[in-house]
Amino acid sequence: MFLLTLALHLHPARLLVNPVFCFIGKLSLSLYLCHFLVEHGLQSWLGARLAGDARFFGAFILILSASLPCAYVMYRLIEQPGIAYGARLGREIK
Helix, strand or coil: CCCHHHHHCCCCCCCCCCHHHHHHCCCCHHHHHHHHHHHHHHHHHHHHHHCCHHHHHHHHHHHHHHHHHHHHHHHHHHHHHHEEEEEHHHHCCC
């Protein structure tokens, strides 16, 4: 992973370094936290309708689609204010 990260830093590939992936990267912590709730909510519904590989890819698309709005709200209402508070606190301590 380190070598892949270094390679992308030195030579950004447009397929992997683009506005969509950068936006998802900003939301990554919130996305990680809220996807569990979304997955739990969709789990019984998905299991009854899809099987095999279709279940995996269907679950991925549905969970990502439902988690992104949740993650965006968490990012705006919790993460950004927390980051701003931390920056203010850091300036006060100096």
